[in-house]
Amino acid sequence: MEKFSVFMLSLAGFFTFFVIISIFYLFSALSYGPLILEFLFSQQVLLALWVSISSSTVVMIISLILGVPTAWMLANKDFKNKNILETLIVDVPHSFPPGVVGTTYLLMFQPTSPIGVLLDSLGLHIINTFWAMILVKTFISAPFLVGILTVKFRDLRKSELEVIAKSLGASDFKTFYTITLPLSRKAMVSGSARCWARALGEVAGTIVFAGAIISGVTQTMPAIIVFEAQTSLPAALTLALILATISIIILVAFKLLLERKE
Amino acid sequence: MVAVKLQGIFKNFGDNKILENINWDIEEGELMVLVGPSGCGKTTLLKIILGSINPNSGYIYFNQKLMNNVPISQRNIGFVPQNFGLFPHLNVNDNISYGLRMHKFSKSKINAQVSMFIKMLKFENLELRIPTQLSWGQQQRVALARALAIEPQLLLLDEPLSSVDWAARREITEEIHRMQKDLKITTIYVTHDINEAIDIGDRITIMSCGKIEQCDSPKELIENPKSNFVSDYLRYINNLKKI
Numbered sequence: 001m002e003k004f005s006v007f008m009l010s011l012a013g014f015f016t017f018f019v020i021i022s023i024f025y026l027f028s029a030l031s032y033g034p035l036i037l038e039f040l041f042s043q044q045v046l047l048a049l050w051v052s053i054s055s056s057t058v059v060m061i062i063s064l065i066l067g068v069p070t071a072w073m074l075a076n077k078d079f080k081n082k083n084i085l086e087t088l089i090v091d092v093p094h095s096f097p098p099g100v101v102g103t104t105y106l107l108m109f110q111p112t113s114p115i116g117v118l119l120d121s122l123g124l125h126i127i128n129t130f131w132a133m134i135l136v137k138t139f140i141s142a143p144f145l146v147g148i149l150t151v152k153f154r155d156l157r158k159s160e161l162e163v164i165a166k167s168l169g170a171s172d173f174k175t176f177y178t179i180t181l182p183l184s185r186k187a188m189v190s191g192s193a194r195c196w197a198r199a200l201g202e203v204a205g206t207i208v209f210a211g212a213i214i215s216g217v218t219q220t221m222p223a224i225i226v227f228e229a230q231t232s233l234p235a236a237l238t239l240a241l242i243l244a245t246i247s248i249i250i251l252v253a254f255k256l257l258l259e260r261k262e
Numbered sequence: 263m264v265a266v267k268l269q270g271i272f273k274n275f276g277d278n279k280i281l282e283n284i285n286w287d288i289e290e291g292e293l294m295v296l297v298g299p300s301g302c303g304k305t306t307l308l309k310i311i312l313g314s315i316n317p318n319s320g321y322i323y324f325n326q327k328l329m330n331n332v333p334i335s336q337r338n339i340g341f342v343p344q345n346f347g348l349f350p351h352l353n354v355n356d357n358i359s360y361g362l363r364m365h366k367f368s369k370s371k372i373n374a375q376v377s378m379f380i381k382m383l384k385f386e387n388l389e390l391r392i393p394t395q396l397s398w399g400q401q402q403r404v405a406l407a408r409a410l411a412i413e414p415q416l417l418l419l420d421e422p423l424s425s426v427d428w429a430a431r432r433e434i435t436e437e438i439h440r441m442q443k444d445l446k447i448t449t450i451y452v453t454h455d456i457n458e459a460i461d462i463g464d465r466i467t468i469m470s471c472g473k474i475e476q477c478d479s480p481k482e483l484i485e486n487p488k489s490n491f492v493s494d495y496l497r498y499i500n501n502l503k504k505i
Contacts, residue, residue: 160343163314166334167341168361168412178360182351 026244029237036238045239047216048224049246055133055220056141056199062134063142063195064188071146072176075153090150093143101139102208105132109209128211133218136205141198145191152187156180186258193254200247264326265290265448266311266416271320273306273472280306281472284320293442293449295463297456297495303472304452308418311450313337324415335364340409340417340447344424346401348393354404355380355389361412379407399430406438410445417442417449423458435462456498468492 029036039045074086093101109126110116119126126132156162161183165175181188203222206212212223221243229236264287271284281303288294296304309315311322313334322329329337341347348357358379362372380389383403393401402422409417419438423431439462442449453459459466460480467477468491476488487493 159345160314160347161349163312163334164341164343164347165349165360165364166314167312167337167339168408169335169338169364170360171335171364174364179349183349 026237026241029234029241032234032238035234036242039235039238039242044215044219045221045224045242048219048221049243051130051133051216051218052200052220052222052243053246053250055130055137056196058134059137059141059199060145060192060196062138063145064192067142067145067149067191067195068188071149071153072180074146074150075157086150090143090147093139096140098136098140098202098205099208102136102205102210105135105139105205105209127209128214128218130210130217132210133206133212133220136209137199137202140202140205141195144198145195148187148191148194149184152184153180156183189254189258193251196254197247197251200243264288265292265324266450267321267323267326268307268311269321269323271307271310271317271322273303273310273315273317279472281310281317284472284474286467286474286477288448288450289465290325290448291446292464293439293451293462295459295466296450296452296469297459297466298454298469298475299495300454302469304454304469305420307469308420308450308452311416312339312341312418338412338415340412340414342402342405342409342417342419342422344421346393346405346422348401348405348408350393353390353392354385354396357393357404358408358411360408365412375411379411383407399434402434403437406441410441410447413445414447417447419449419451421453422451423453423455431458438462456495460499468495470495 070089074082074090106127107113108115109119109132111120126135156179161179162175165179166172170178201222203212203220203226206218206220207223207226210218212218212220221239225236225239225243228239266286266288268284268286271281271286272279273281284307286307296307298304306315310317313329313332316330324337349360352360355376359372359376362375367375380386385400385404388396388400393404396404406419406422422438423434435458438451451459451462463480465477465479466483468475468483470491476483476492478486483492484496484499487496
Protein backbone atom coordinates (compact mmCIF):
# COMPACT_ATOMS: atom_id res chain seq x y z
CA MET A 1 0.00 0.00 0.00
CA GLU A 2 1.30 3.50 -0.81
CA LYS A 3 2.43 5.76 2.04
CA PHE A 4 -0.31 8.26 1.19
CA SER A 5 -3.04 5.63 1.59
CA VAL A 6 -1.53 4.47 4.89
CA PHE A 7 -1.46 8.08 6.13
CA MET A 8 -5.09 8.75 5.12
CA LEU A 9 -6.36 5.43 6.49
CA SER A 10 -4.55 5.97 9.80
CA LEU A 11 -6.25 9.32 10.36
CA ALA A 12 -9.61 7.94 9.20
CA GLY A 13 -9.15 4.99 11.59
CA PHE A 14 -8.34 7.32 14.49
CA PHE A 15 -11.43 9.44 13.81
CA THR A 16 -13.69 6.38 13.45
CA PHE A 17 -12.35 4.96 16.75
CA PHE A 18 -12.89 8.33 18.47
CA VAL A 19 -16.53 8.53 17.34
CA ILE A 20 -17.35 4.89 18.12
CA ILE A 21 -15.77 5.00 21.57
CA SER A 22 -17.80 8.15 22.37
CA ILE A 23 -21.03 6.44 21.31
CA PHE A 24 -20.01 3.34 23.29
CA TYR A 25 -19.56 5.41 26.44
CA LEU A 26 -22.93 7.04 25.89
CA PHE A 27 -24.57 3.64 25.60
CA SER A 28 -22.75 2.45 28.72
CA ALA A 29 -25.57 4.31 30.48
CA LEU A 30 -27.69 1.24 29.64
CA SER A 31 -26.15 -0.24 32.79
CA TYR A 32 -28.24 2.25 34.77
CA GLY A 33 -31.40 0.34 33.81
CA PRO A 34 -33.63 1.36 36.75
CA LEU A 35 -32.58 4.99 36.31
CA ILE A 36 -33.70 4.91 32.68
CA LEU A 37 -37.13 3.62 33.70
CA GLU A 38 -37.36 6.21 36.46
CA PHE A 39 -36.58 9.05 34.03
CA LEU A 40 -38.90 7.71 31.35
CA PHE A 41 -41.79 8.00 33.80
CA SER A 42 -40.69 11.35 35.25
CA GLN A 43 -43.03 14.16 34.31
CA GLN A 44 -40.19 16.69 34.25
CA VAL A 45 -38.18 14.57 31.78
CA LEU A 46 -41.20 13.87 29.58
CA LEU A 47 -42.05 17.57 29.48
CA ALA A 48 -38.42 18.45 28.69
CA LEU A 49 -38.48 15.88 25.87
CA TRP A 50 -41.70 17.38 24.55
CA VAL A 51 -40.26 20.94 24.71
CA SER A 52 -37.06 19.81 22.99
CA ILE A 53 -38.78 17.95 20.16
CA SER A 54 -41.61 20.44 19.64
CA SER A 55 -39.30 23.47 19.68
CA SER A 56 -36.89 21.79 17.25
CA THR A 57 -39.77 20.94 14.93
CA VAL A 58 -41.09 24.52 15.07
CA VAL A 59 -37.55 25.77 14.34
CA MET A 60 -37.30 23.37 11.39
CA ILE A 61 -40.62 24.57 9.96
CA ILE A 62 -39.68 28.25 10.38
CA SER A 63 -36.27 27.52 8.84
CA LEU A 64 -37.94 25.89 5.83
CA ILE A 65 -40.38 28.77 5.38
CA LEU A 66 -37.64 31.41 5.58
CA GLY A 67 -34.67 29.34 4.45
CA VAL A 68 -35.99 28.09 1.10
CA PRO A 69 -36.59 31.62 -0.28
CA THR A 70 -33.27 32.81 1.17
CA ALA A 71 -31.34 29.96 -0.47
CA TRP A 72 -33.26 30.56 -3.72
CA MET A 73 -32.27 34.25 -3.62
CA LEU A 74 -28.60 33.48 -2.89
CA ALA A 75 -28.46 30.92 -5.70
CA ASN A 76 -30.43 32.73 -8.38
CA LYS A 77 -30.10 36.46 -7.92
CA ASP A 78 -26.90 38.30 -8.73
CA PHE A 79 -26.30 41.54 -6.86
CA LYS A 80 -23.47 43.59 -5.44
CA ASN A 81 -21.80 42.27 -2.27
CA LYS A 82 -23.76 39.01 -2.40
CA ASN A 83 -20.73 37.13 -1.04
CA ILE A 84 -20.64 39.36 2.04
CA LEU A 85 -24.38 38.86 2.62
CA GLU A 86 -24.01 35.10 2.23
CA THR A 87 -21.14 35.03 4.72
CA LEU A 88 -23.23 37.04 7.17
CA ILE A 89 -26.36 34.90 7.01
CA VAL A 90 -24.87 31.44 6.44
CA ASP A 91 -21.30 31.29 7.74
CA VAL A 92 -21.25 33.79 10.62
CA PRO A 93 -24.06 32.11 12.62
CA HIS A 94 -22.05 28.85 12.40
CA SER A 95 -19.05 30.47 14.01
CA PHE A 96 -20.99 32.28 16.77
CA PRO A 97 -20.83 30.50 20.15
CA PRO A 98 -24.51 29.91 21.10
CA GLY A 99 -23.95 31.61 24.47
CA VAL A 100 -22.94 34.76 22.62
CA VAL A 101 -26.12 34.52 20.51
CA GLY A 102 -28.21 34.32 23.70
CA THR A 103 -26.40 37.32 25.19
CA THR A 104 -26.88 39.31 21.98
CA TYR A 105 -30.61 38.62 22.02
CA LEU A 106 -30.78 39.57 25.70
CA LEU A 107 -29.31 42.92 24.75
CA MET A 108 -31.55 43.26 21.70
CA PHE A 109 -34.79 42.41 23.52
CA GLN A 110 -34.13 43.98 26.95
CA PRO A 111 -37.00 46.24 28.01
CA THR A 112 -34.96 49.42 27.47
CA SER A 113 -33.85 48.57 23.91
CA PRO A 114 -35.87 49.97 20.95
CA ILE A 115 -37.20 46.49 20.09
CA GLY A 116 -37.96 45.83 23.76
CA VAL A 117 -39.85 49.12 24.05
CA LEU A 118 -41.81 48.35 20.86
CA LEU A 119 -42.73 44.83 22.00
CA ASP A 120 -43.62 46.14 25.45
CA SER A 121 -46.01 48.67 23.92
CA LEU A 122 -47.68 45.76 22.09
CA GLY A 123 -47.87 43.78 25.32
CA LEU A 124 -45.36 41.18 24.11
CA HIS A 125 -42.51 39.74 26.15
CA ILE A 126 -39.93 37.47 24.61
CA ILE A 127 -37.18 36.91 27.18
CA ASN A 128 -37.55 33.64 29.18
CA THR A 129 -40.36 32.34 26.95
CA PHE A 130 -40.79 29.45 24.50
CA TRP A 131 -40.40 31.96 21.65
CA ALA A 132 -37.08 33.17 23.04
CA MET A 133 -35.87 29.60 22.68
CA ILE A 134 -37.24 29.41 19.12
CA LEU A 135 -35.45 32.64 18.22
CA VAL A 136 -32.05 31.46 19.46
CA LYS A 137 -32.41 28.00 17.96
CA THR A 138 -33.52 29.37 14.59
CA PHE A 139 -30.53 31.72 14.41
CA ILE A 140 -28.18 28.84 15.12
CA SER A 141 -29.88 26.06 13.13
CA ALA A 142 -31.44 27.65 10.03
CA PRO A 143 -28.06 28.39 8.37
CA PHE A 144 -27.45 24.62 8.10
CA LEU A 145 -30.55 24.30 5.93
CA VAL A 146 -29.86 27.51 3.99
CA GLY A 147 -26.27 26.42 3.27
CA ILE A 148 -27.23 22.98 1.94
CA LEU A 149 -30.12 24.34 -0.15
CA THR A 150 -28.04 27.18 -1.62
CA VAL A 151 -25.49 24.66 -2.93
CA LYS A 152 -28.29 22.53 -4.43
CA PHE A 153 -30.11 25.48 -6.00
CA ARG A 154 -26.79 26.68 -7.48
CA ASP A 155 -26.21 23.27 -9.04
CA LEU A 156 -29.69 23.41 -10.54
CA ARG A 157 -29.08 26.89 -11.91
CA LYS A 158 -25.87 25.66 -13.52
CA SER A 159 -27.69 22.69 -15.07
CA GLU A 160 -30.06 25.15 -16.86
CA LEU A 161 -33.03 22.83 -16.22
CA GLU A 162 -35.02 25.75 -14.83
CA VAL A 163 -34.26 27.87 -17.91
CA ILE A 164 -35.42 25.00 -20.11
CA ALA A 165 -38.63 24.66 -18.10
CA LYS A 166 -39.28 28.39 -18.55
CA SER A 167 -38.54 28.17 -22.28
CA LEU A 168 -41.25 25.49 -22.42
CA GLY A 169 -43.75 27.96 -20.99
CA ALA A 170 -43.47 27.37 -17.24
CA SER A 171 -43.94 30.43 -15.03
CA ASP A 172 -41.42 31.09 -12.25
CA PHE A 173 -43.73 29.43 -9.72
CA LYS A 174 -44.42 26.39 -11.93
CA THR A 175 -40.69 26.02 -12.59
CA PHE A 176 -40.02 26.08 -8.87
CA TYR A 177 -42.84 23.65 -8.11
CA THR A 178 -42.28 21.15 -10.94
CA ILE A 179 -38.49 21.25 -11.34
CA THR A 180 -36.65 22.95 -8.46
CA LEU A 181 -38.56 21.37 -5.57
CA PRO A 182 -38.64 17.75 -6.81
CA LEU A 183 -34.96 17.87 -7.73
CA SER A 184 -34.01 19.43 -4.37
CA ARG A 185 -36.04 17.05 -2.23
CA LYS A 186 -32.99 15.13 -1.01
CA ALA A 187 -31.14 18.32 -0.05
CA MET A 188 -34.29 19.67 1.58
CA VAL A 189 -34.82 16.56 3.71
CA SER A 190 -31.17 16.26 4.72
CA GLY A 191 -30.93 20.02 5.41
CA SER A 192 -34.11 19.89 7.51
CA ALA A 193 -32.80 16.89 9.44
CA ARG A 194 -29.52 18.67 10.21
CA CYS A 195 -31.36 21.82 11.19
CA TRP A 196 -33.67 19.82 13.46
CA ALA A 197 -30.78 17.93 15.07
CA ARG A 198 -28.81 21.14 15.64
CA ALA A 199 -31.85 22.80 17.23
CA LEU A 200 -32.40 19.75 19.43
CA GLY A 201 -28.85 19.88 20.78
CA GLU A 202 -28.71 23.65 21.35
CA VAL A 203 -28.34 24.54 25.02
CA ALA A 204 -26.13 27.52 25.86
CA GLY A 205 -28.15 30.15 23.96
CA THR A 206 -31.39 28.71 25.34
CA ILE A 207 -30.13 28.92 28.94
CA VAL A 208 -28.95 32.52 28.51
CA PHE A 209 -31.94 33.96 26.62
CA ALA A 210 -34.83 31.64 27.52
CA GLY A 211 -33.81 30.68 31.01
CA ALA A 212 -34.44 26.99 30.41
CA ILE A 213 -35.88 26.48 33.88
CA ILE A 214 -39.65 26.58 33.37
CA SER A 215 -40.74 22.96 33.05
CA GLY A 216 -42.95 22.38 30.02
CA VAL A 217 -42.11 25.80 28.53
CA THR A 218 -38.39 26.49 28.25
CA GLN A 219 -36.74 23.58 30.00
CA THR A 220 -35.21 21.32 27.34
CA MET A 221 -33.49 17.97 27.69
CA PRO A 222 -30.02 19.34 26.91
CA ALA A 223 -30.54 21.98 29.61
CA ILE A 224 -31.47 19.32 32.21
CA ILE A 225 -28.43 17.26 31.12
CA VAL A 226 -26.13 20.25 31.65
CA PHE A 227 -27.60 20.93 35.10
CA GLU A 228 -27.51 17.23 36.10
CA ALA A 229 -23.91 16.79 34.91
CA GLN A 230 -22.81 19.12 37.70
CA THR A 231 -24.33 16.91 40.43
CA SER A 232 -24.91 13.38 39.09
CA LEU A 233 -22.99 11.94 36.18
CA PRO A 234 -25.12 8.73 35.88
CA ALA A 235 -28.29 10.85 35.69
CA ALA A 236 -26.80 13.13 33.04
CA LEU A 237 -25.55 10.17 31.01
CA THR A 238 -28.91 8.39 31.22
CA LEU A 239 -30.80 11.48 30.09
CA ALA A 240 -28.30 11.95 27.25
CA LEU A 241 -28.88 8.35 26.19
CA ILE A 242 -32.66 8.86 26.11
CA LEU A 243 -32.29 12.05 24.06
CA ALA A 244 -29.75 10.51 21.69
CA THR A 245 -31.91 7.42 21.11
CA ILE A 246 -34.99 9.47 20.30
CA SER A 247 -32.94 11.77 18.08
CA ILE A 248 -31.44 8.79 16.21
CA ILE A 249 -34.90 7.22 15.72
CA ILE A 250 -36.27 10.47 14.24
CA LEU A 251 -33.24 11.01 11.98
CA VAL A 252 -33.40 7.41 10.72
CA ALA A 253 -37.12 7.91 10.04
CA PHE A 254 -36.21 10.99 7.96
CA LYS A 255 -33.68 8.95 5.97
CA LEU A 256 -36.11 6.07 5.43
CA LEU A 257 -38.79 8.47 4.29
CA LEU A 258 -36.39 9.89 1.74
CA GLU A 259 -35.27 6.47 0.48
CA ARG A 260 -38.83 5.17 0.24
CA LYS A 261 -39.87 8.11 -1.92
CA GLU A 262 -36.84 7.57 -4.16
CA MET B 263 -39.64 37.91 -43.87
CA VAL B 264 -37.20 38.45 -41.02
CA ALA B 265 -38.13 36.23 -38.05
CA VAL B 266 -35.38 37.29 -35.66
CA LYS B 267 -33.56 40.61 -35.74
CA LEU B 268 -30.76 41.65 -33.41
CA GLN B 269 -29.71 45.28 -33.40
CA GLY B 270 -26.56 46.65 -31.76
CA ILE B 271 -26.21 43.95 -29.13
CA PHE B 272 -23.40 44.47 -26.64
CA LYS B 273 -22.64 42.19 -23.70
CA ASN B 274 -19.90 42.40 -21.07
CA PHE B 275 -19.22 40.13 -18.10
CA GLY B 276 -17.32 42.49 -15.78
CA ASP B 277 -14.48 43.91 -17.83
CA ASN B 278 -14.68 41.13 -20.43
CA LYS B 279 -16.32 42.16 -23.67
CA ILE B 280 -18.25 39.09 -24.82
CA LEU B 281 -20.36 40.55 -27.65
CA GLU B 282 -19.66 43.73 -29.58
CA ASN B 283 -22.26 45.40 -31.74
CA ILE B 284 -24.06 42.33 -33.05
CA ASN B 285 -26.46 43.07 -35.91
CA TRP B 286 -28.05 39.91 -37.22
CA ASP B 287 -31.13 38.92 -39.22
CA ILE B 288 -32.59 35.42 -39.45
CA GLU B 289 -35.21 34.76 -42.11
CA GLU B 290 -38.43 32.92 -41.36
CA GLY B 291 -38.14 29.15 -41.77
CA GLU B 292 -34.40 29.14 -42.38
CA LEU B 293 -31.83 27.04 -40.59
CA MET B 294 -29.11 29.45 -39.54
CA VAL B 295 -25.89 27.93 -38.24
CA LEU B 296 -23.82 29.99 -35.83
CA VAL B 297 -20.26 28.80 -35.93
CA GLY B 298 -17.01 29.92 -34.35
CA PRO B 299 -14.23 28.82 -32.02
CA SER B 300 -14.94 28.07 -28.36
CA GLY B 301 -15.32 31.22 -26.29
CA CYS B 302 -16.23 33.50 -29.21
CA GLY B 303 -19.64 34.35 -27.70
CA LYS B 304 -21.95 31.96 -29.60
CA THR B 305 -23.67 30.54 -26.54
CA THR B 306 -24.02 33.99 -24.93
CA LEU B 307 -25.69 35.27 -28.11
CA LEU B 308 -28.03 32.26 -28.10
CA LYS B 309 -28.93 32.88 -24.45
CA ILE B 310 -29.66 36.53 -25.16
CA ILE B 311 -32.14 35.42 -27.83
CA LEU B 312 -33.54 32.82 -25.42
CA GLY B 313 -33.89 35.46 -22.71
CA SER B 314 -31.82 33.84 -19.96
CA ILE B 315 -29.16 36.58 -20.29
CA ASN B 316 -29.90 40.27 -20.81
CA PRO B 317 -27.73 42.30 -23.18
CA ASN B 318 -26.04 45.45 -21.85
CA SER B 319 -27.53 47.28 -24.80
CA GLY B 320 -29.24 46.56 -28.09
CA TYR B 321 -32.59 45.27 -29.28
CA ILE B 322 -34.06 41.84 -29.97
CA TYR B 323 -37.05 41.53 -32.29
CA PHE B 324 -39.14 38.44 -33.13
CA ASN B 325 -41.35 39.10 -36.15
CA GLN B 326 -40.82 42.84 -35.65
CA LYS B 327 -41.95 42.68 -32.02
CA LEU B 328 -39.48 44.00 -29.43
CA MET B 329 -38.65 41.13 -27.09
CA ASN B 330 -36.11 42.64 -24.66
CA ASN B 331 -38.50 42.66 -21.71
CA VAL B 332 -40.53 39.57 -22.63
CA PRO B 333 -39.86 36.77 -20.10
CA ILE B 334 -38.46 33.43 -21.35
CA SER B 335 -41.74 31.65 -20.68
CA GLN B 336 -43.56 33.92 -23.14
CA ARG B 337 -41.02 33.84 -25.98
CA ASN B 338 -42.26 30.49 -27.33
CA ILE B 339 -38.76 29.16 -28.04
CA GLY B 340 -37.75 25.51 -28.24
CA PHE B 341 -34.30 25.18 -26.68
CA VAL B 342 -31.97 22.17 -26.74
CA PRO B 343 -28.75 22.77 -24.76
CA GLN B 344 -25.46 20.92 -25.12
CA ASN B 345 -26.28 18.32 -22.47
CA PHE B 346 -29.91 18.03 -23.72
CA GLY B 347 -31.28 19.15 -20.33
CA LEU B 348 -33.85 16.40 -19.93
CA PHE B 349 -35.65 16.57 -16.60
CA PRO B 350 -34.09 13.63 -14.73
CA HIS B 351 -37.14 12.94 -12.54
CA LEU B 352 -39.57 12.68 -15.48
CA ASN B 353 -39.95 9.81 -17.93
CA VAL B 354 -39.85 10.21 -21.72
CA ASN B 355 -43.60 10.83 -21.95
CA ASP B 356 -43.59 13.45 -19.21
CA ASN B 357 -40.51 15.17 -20.62
CA ILE B 358 -42.12 15.50 -24.06
CA SER B 359 -45.45 16.63 -22.64
CA TYR B 360 -43.96 19.09 -20.11
CA GLY B 361 -44.23 22.17 -22.32
CA LEU B 362 -47.71 21.19 -23.49
CA ARG B 363 -48.87 20.93 -19.89
CA MET B 364 -47.30 24.29 -19.05
CA HIS B 365 -49.09 25.84 -22.02
CA LYS B 366 -52.32 24.30 -20.67
CA PHE B 367 -53.15 22.38 -23.84
CA SER B 368 -56.15 20.07 -23.58
CA LYS B 369 -55.50 16.50 -22.47
CA SER B 370 -56.47 15.13 -25.89
CA LYS B 371 -54.10 17.54 -27.66
CA ILE B 372 -51.29 16.57 -25.26
CA ASN B 373 -51.88 12.85 -25.82
CA ALA B 374 -52.06 13.29 -29.60
CA GLN B 375 -48.91 15.38 -29.76
CA VAL B 376 -46.92 13.05 -27.50
CA SER B 377 -48.09 9.97 -29.43
CA MET B 378 -47.05 11.61 -32.69
CA PHE B 379 -43.53 12.26 -31.43
CA ILE B 380 -43.22 8.85 -29.77
CA LYS B 381 -44.18 7.27 -33.11
CA MET B 382 -41.89 9.58 -35.08
CA LEU B 383 -38.95 8.70 -32.82
CA LYS B 384 -39.90 4.99 -32.78
CA PHE B 385 -39.88 5.20 -28.96
CA GLU B 386 -42.93 3.00 -28.32
CA ASN B 387 -41.06 0.82 -25.80
CA LEU B 388 -39.17 3.64 -24.16
CA GLU B 389 -42.02 5.94 -23.14
CA LEU B 390 -41.77 5.17 -19.44
CA ARG B 391 -37.99 5.25 -19.18
CA ILE B 392 -36.25 8.04 -17.30
CA PRO B 393 -33.39 9.89 -19.05
CA THR B 394 -30.57 7.94 -17.36
CA GLN B 395 -31.98 4.76 -18.94
CA LEU B 396 -31.55 6.19 -22.45
CA SER B 397 -28.50 6.35 -24.71
CA TRP B 398 -27.05 9.77 -25.65
CA GLY B 399 -28.65 9.56 -29.07
CA GLN B 400 -32.05 8.72 -27.59
CA GLN B 401 -31.76 11.55 -25.06
CA GLN B 402 -30.93 13.95 -27.87
CA ARG B 403 -34.06 12.90 -29.77
CA VAL B 404 -36.29 13.26 -26.70
CA ALA B 405 -34.88 16.74 -26.06
CA LEU B 406 -35.59 17.71 -29.64
CA ALA B 407 -39.11 16.26 -29.49
CA ARG B 408 -39.79 18.14 -26.22
CA ALA B 409 -38.65 21.42 -27.78
CA LEU B 410 -40.69 20.87 -30.96
CA ALA B 411 -43.84 19.64 -29.20
CA ILE B 412 -44.83 23.17 -28.14
CA GLU B 413 -44.75 24.26 -31.81
CA PRO B 414 -42.23 27.02 -31.09
CA GLN B 415 -41.78 30.06 -33.29
CA LEU B 416 -38.01 29.61 -32.96
CA LEU B 417 -35.80 26.60 -32.27
CA LEU B 418 -32.40 27.08 -30.61
CA LEU B 419 -29.93 24.20 -30.69
CA ASP B 420 -26.72 24.72 -28.70
CA GLU B 421 -24.09 22.28 -29.98
CA PRO B 422 -26.59 19.42 -29.90
CA LEU B 423 -24.10 16.90 -31.29
CA SER B 424 -21.17 17.71 -29.02
CA SER B 425 -21.67 14.60 -26.89
CA VAL B 426 -22.90 12.27 -29.62
CA ASP B 427 -20.43 9.78 -31.14
CA TRP B 428 -19.34 10.17 -34.74
CA ALA B 429 -21.39 7.21 -35.93
CA ALA B 430 -24.66 8.74 -34.73
CA ARG B 431 -23.83 12.30 -35.83
CA ARG B 432 -24.75 12.06 -39.48
CA GLU B 433 -27.99 10.26 -38.72
CA ILE B 434 -29.03 12.86 -36.12
CA THR B 435 -27.92 15.78 -38.31
CA GLU B 436 -30.13 14.48 -41.11
CA GLU B 437 -33.01 13.96 -38.70
CA ILE B 438 -32.73 17.54 -37.40
CA HIS B 439 -32.56 18.82 -40.96
CA ARG B 440 -35.60 16.79 -42.03
CA MET B 441 -37.70 17.75 -38.97
CA GLN B 442 -36.78 21.42 -39.35
CA LYS B 443 -37.78 21.46 -43.02
CA ASP B 444 -40.99 19.45 -42.42
CA LEU B 445 -42.11 21.71 -39.58
CA LYS B 446 -40.72 24.90 -41.20
CA ILE B 447 -39.42 26.20 -37.89
CA THR B 448 -36.91 29.04 -37.90
CA THR B 449 -33.83 27.49 -36.32
CA ILE B 450 -30.53 28.73 -34.94
CA TYR B 451 -28.02 25.93 -34.65
CA VAL B 452 -24.81 26.61 -32.72
CA THR B 453 -21.69 24.58 -33.35
CA HIS B 454 -17.93 25.00 -33.44
CA ASP B 455 -17.65 22.44 -36.24
CA ILE B 456 -17.59 24.06 -39.69
CA ASN B 457 -18.29 20.70 -41.35
CA GLU B 458 -21.49 20.29 -39.36
CA ALA B 459 -22.39 23.87 -40.35
CA ILE B 460 -21.84 23.20 -44.06
CA ASP B 461 -23.85 19.97 -43.83
CA ILE B 462 -26.93 21.47 -42.27
CA GLY B 463 -27.11 25.26 -42.70
CA ASP B 464 -29.17 27.30 -45.16
CA ARG B 465 -26.93 30.16 -44.09
CA ILE B 466 -23.88 30.23 -41.87
CA THR B 467 -22.78 32.97 -39.51
CA ILE B 468 -19.12 32.88 -38.51
CA MET B 469 -18.22 34.57 -35.23
CA SER B 470 -14.89 35.46 -33.71
CA CYS B 471 -14.07 37.35 -30.49
CA GLY B 472 -17.63 38.54 -29.93
CA LYS B 473 -18.16 39.84 -33.47
CA ILE B 474 -19.88 38.52 -36.56
CA GLU B 475 -17.24 38.03 -39.25
CA GLN B 476 -19.57 36.98 -42.05
CA CYS B 477 -23.13 35.71 -42.55
CA ASP B 478 -23.82 34.04 -45.91
CA SER B 479 -24.87 30.87 -47.67
CA PRO B 480 -22.26 28.07 -47.56
CA LYS B 481 -21.50 28.66 -51.26
CA GLU B 482 -21.00 32.41 -50.82
CA LEU B 483 -18.79 31.86 -47.79
CA ILE B 484 -16.51 29.51 -49.67
CA GLU B 485 -16.36 31.67 -52.78
CA ASN B 486 -16.10 35.08 -51.15
CA PRO B 487 -14.69 34.95 -47.63
CA LYS B 488 -14.69 38.51 -46.33
CA SER B 489 -11.83 38.25 -43.84
CA ASN B 490 -8.66 36.32 -43.17
CA PHE B 491 -10.34 34.73 -40.14
CA VAL B 492 -13.14 33.34 -42.32
CA SER B 493 -10.65 32.02 -44.91
CA ASP B 494 -8.63 30.36 -42.17
CA TYR B 495 -11.74 28.86 -40.57
CA LEU B 496 -12.96 27.45 -43.86
CA ARG B 497 -9.70 25.53 -44.31
CA TYR B 498 -11.09 22.97 -41.88
CA ILE B 499 -13.84 21.93 -44.29
CA ASN B 500 -13.41 18.35 -45.37
CA ASN B 501 -16.74 17.84 -47.09
CA LEU B 502 -17.53 19.97 -50.09
CA LYS B 503 -20.34 17.74 -51.39
CA LYS B 504 -23.12 20.12 -50.50
CA ILE B 505 -21.47 23.23 -51.95
